[in-house]
Amino acid sequence: MTTESPYVIEVEHLTVSYHARAALLDVSVRIERDQLVGVIGPNGAGKSTFIKAILGFIKPDIGTVLINGGDAQKATGQVAYVPQRGAVDWDFPITVQEVAMMGRYQQIPWYTSPRPTDYQAAREALEMVRMEKFGERQIGELSGGQQQRVFLARALAQGSDILLLDEPFAGVDAATERAILDVLERAKEAGKTLVVVHHDLATAAEYFDKLILIKQRLYGYGTPQAVLQEDLLAKVYEGRLRIFRDVVREDAS
Amino acid sequence: MYELFIAPLTEVYFQKALIGGSIVAVVAGVVGCLVVLRRMAFLGDALAHAMIAGVAGGYLVMKMIFGLEAHAPGMLLGSLLAAIVTVALISFVARISRIKEDTAIGIMYTGIFALGVVAVSIFRHYIHIDLMHFIMGDILGVADIDLWVSAFVAAGVLTILIFFFRHFQLATFDPIMAASIGLPVLMLDYLLTTCVSLVVVSAVSMVGVILVVGLLITPAATAYLLSDRLDKMMGLAALFGVTSVVGGLYLCVWLDSAGGGAIMLFCTLQFLVVLAVAPKYGLLARWLRLRRLVPQQVVEDVLTTVLRHSGPTPVAVIKTYVHDDRGDLARALRQMIQDGLLRQAGEDYELTEKGDVEANNMLRAHRLWEKYLHAIGTPHEEVHATAHHLEHIRKGGAVDYLDEKLGKPDTDPHGKVIPGGSS
Ligand SMILES: Nc1ncnc2c1ncn2[C@@H]1O[C@H](COP(=O)(O)OP(=O)(O)O)[C@@H](O)[C@H]1O
Ligand SMILES: [Mg+2]
Numbered sequence: 001m002t003t004e005s006p007y008v009i010e011v012e013h014l015t016v017s018y019h020a021r022a023a024l025l026d027v028s029v030r031i032e033r034d035q036l037v038g039v040i041g042p043n044g045a046g047k048s049t050f051i052k053a054i055l056g057f058i059k060p061d062i063g064t065v066l067i068n069g070g071d072a073q074k075a076t077g078q079v080a081y082v083p084q085r086g087a088v089d090w091d092f093p094i095t096v097q098e099v100a101m102m103g104r105y106q107q108i109p110w111y112t113s114p115r116p117t118d119y120q121a122a123r124e125a126l127e128m129v130r131m132e133k134f135g136e137r138q139i140g141e142l143s144g145g146q147q148q149r150v151f152l153a154r155a156l157a158q159g160s161d162i163l164l165l166d167e168p169f170a171g172v173d174a175a176t177e178r179a180i181l182d183v184l185e186r187a188k189e190a191g192k193t194l195v196v197v198h199h200d201l202a203t204a205a206e207y208f209d210k211l212i213l214i215k216q217r218l219y220g221y222g223t224p225q226a227v228l229q230e231d232l233l234a235k236v237y238e239g240r241l242r243i244f245r246d247v248v249r250e251d252a253s
Numbered sequence: 254m255y256e257l258f259i260a261p262l263t264e265v266y267f268q269k270a271l272i273g274g275s276i277v278a279v280v281a282g283v284v285g286c287l288v289v290l291r292r293m294a295f296l297g298d299a300l301a302h303a304m305i306a307g308v309a310g311g312y313l314v315m316k317m318i319f320g321l322e323a324h325a326p327g328m329l330l331g332s333l334l335a336a337i338v339t340v341a342l343i344s345f346v347a348r349i350s351r352i353k354e355d356t357a358i359g360i361m362y363t364g365i366f367a368l369g370v371v372a373v374s375i376f377r378h379y380i381h382i383d384l385m386h387f388i389m390g391d392i393l394g395v396a397d398i399d400l401w402v403s404a405f406v407a408a409g410v411l412t413i414l415i416f417f418f419r420h421f422q423l424a425t426f427d428p429i430m431a432a433s434i435g436l437p438v439l440m441l442d443y444l445l446t447t448c449v450s451l452v453v454v455s456a457v458s459m460v461g462v463i464l465v466v467g468l469l470i471t472p473a474a475t476a477y478l479l480s481d482r483l484d485k486m487m488g489l490a491a492l493f494g495v496t497s498v499v500g501g502l503y504l505c506v507w508l509d510s511a512g513g514g515a516i517m518l519f520c521t522l523q524f525l526v527v528l529a530v531a532p533k534y535g536l537l538a539r540w541l542r543l544r545r546l547v548p549q550q551v552v553e554d555v556l557t558t559v560l561r562h563s564g565p566t567p568v569a570v571i572k573t574y575v576h577d578d579r580g581d582l583a584r585a586l587r588q589m590i591q592d593g594l595l596r597q598a599g600e601d602y603e604l605t606e607k608g609d610v611e612a613n614n615m616l617r618a619h620r621l622w623e624k625y626l627h628a629i630g631t632p633h634e635e636v637h638a639t640a641h642h643l644e645h646i647r648k649g650g651a652v653d654y655l656d657e658k659l660g661k662p663d664t665d666p667h668g669k670v671i672p673g674g675s676s
Pocket of ligand 2: 049
């Protein structure tokens with residue numbers, strides 16, 4: 001909004017470390033508007049760290065993250081986030097409806113309670129992911145797919161133009177995966193930019209417009225055809241090449 | 254009756270204890286919910302222990318500089334300072350060294366507690382602090398000044414928590430999102446720690462250093478077993494705090510025991526009762542849920558029995574073939590009708606289409622296991638019984654594996670047809 005740049009997310013020379021170990025090293029990516037972007041890489045590659053850096057939650061050791069041309073750490077509320085399943089306390093005393101309402105917290109002034117419009121917005125977000133019937137359930141009493149959809153509803157209720165999702169397809173069945181993808185595609189058509197961490201290489205090409213392949217460093221960024229190259233995958237997923245030959249071949253056909 | 258319940262109420266010391274205890278219990282219960290959900294219980298304990306050094310320091314400073322004896326606000330300020338120093342030291346040590354936070358808490362609070370104890374005994378002619386009173390608390394001797402202090406603390410802390418309820422809720426549940434929408438997560442942490450310190454300080458004079466953490470977390474944990482919303486949990490925790498104080502005080506009068514001890518004992522018993530009978534998260538409910546669960550084994554046995562009988566099957570026949578020593582059969586039949594596996598035909602039962610598919614899958618598993626057992630040389634007379642046991646292992650592609658490995662046989666060792674697989 002501050003610039004006319006076609007890029008909504010600009011990551012330049014990003015390095016993030018935990019206790020002197022670099023989780024991300026010199027990563028530079030520019031993501032255009034209205035894209036569904038997949039982030040792939042093995043476990044511990046730094047995918048979640050990448051998401052948190054874009055979110056402005058982690059301060060980089062060096063490098064910049066710009067959201068719509070402004071510093072990510074100051075760009076509050078422009079980016080919505082769906083956490084990784086393991087990062088949520090599923091025993092927390094909170095209902096589905098309350099989680100969706102959290103998406104509205106940035107719009108509610110601190111001195112008032114949620115207004116009717118906020119309830120309306122939270123409800124619409126739940127309807128979008130077909131979870132409106134579960135409003136009063138505690139979040140631990142849902143299936144894995146339903147849990148993902150609730151957090152997706154929260155992100156949609158935020159009304160941000162950028163959505164970051166950390167492994168939304170982990171631990172859900174094929175039908176739910178489709179349903180979630182459906183919502184993501186509709187969000188994209190509504191003009192949102194989505195960055196999604198994904199673990200299944202077999203479906204990556206089909207789901208995403210662009211792929212980011214990282215393992216500490218950036219190994220590839222571009223169309224699925226450009227990124228799902230045998231030599232690149234071999235470098236990133238050492239020793240598990242045989243599986244990925246099939247991926248590459250399927251993709252070529 | 255009058256003697257037991259009304260007579261204590263006419264005593265001033267009892268009234269003060271009741272009022273003071275209830276005020277502290279309400280605010281401790283509400284703050285305690287956040288302490289429990291953030292797994293900060295150990296920190297509450299640390300703050301209570303660190304306090305003694307602060308009290309001694311506050312006493313000493315006020316006496317030396319202003320010549321004031323046992324100046325309450327001075328000691329209160331000292332306690333808060335000691336709490337803040339302890340928290341700062343803990344996070345400093347945990348951050349700059351390889352020592353983890355729980356260890357850092359353990360080191361720092363025992364150290365500062367020891368400092369307090371040593372200071373109190375060195376200056377025993379100079380400052381008059383009764384260590385025992387401190388460690389055990391003295392709810393029956395609550396002074397007016399203590400009442401005022403706790404009332405102010407409670408009002409302040411509750412106001413903060415009510416005004417910033419959503420902020421604390423989000424920062425506790427999902428700090429990453431909280432930060433991303435611009436909430437000052439770190440500030441909220443400090444604010445909460447300060448609130449906890451204030452509550453701990455005002456509660457120590459009533460229940461003592463050792464029990465204060467119980468007053469903070471036990472009512473909250475009790476409420477946690479009963480609620481699916483944070484606001485409800487806070488309300489219930491406050492209520493349980495008050496009932497602990499009321500119940501504990503009566504217990505203390507009747508048994509002529511220590512006040513703080515009686516309160517915490519009552520509080521713990523209350524927790525245990527709720528743990529047992531809570532409708533959703535209680536042990537009894539869990540046990541009933543497990544009991545209500547119809548064992549899959551019984552369901553599957555019914556399916557194959559009806560399939561083998563081919564056609565409407567009387568209950569008597571089912572009873573002879575289905576192994577049911579827990580008395581689950583009637584429940585299993587009802588459940589199976591509900592799940593659309595069985596249909597009632599007069600007095601008899603028959604398979605629905607869905608049930609038929611399931612039953613054939615079972616039979617296929619049974620006969621393939623028999624074939625397999627036969628192939629690996631299991632004695633003939635054991636084959637059927639063992640296969641009956643093994644047929645329930647069907648997850649993870651076990652049956653297809655057998656089929657593959659045995660070369661897709663058409664018949665079992667007894668020459669019976671193995672039904673085709675379908676899912
Ligand atoms: N809070 C943390 N403290 C220390 N190390 C961390 C922390 N978070 C992540 N790491 C390390 O950083 C690396 C990248 O982690 P992460 O971004 O979670 O990977 P991914 O999401 O791709 O599995 C891993 O080696 C992990 O052990
Ligand atoms: Mg991750």
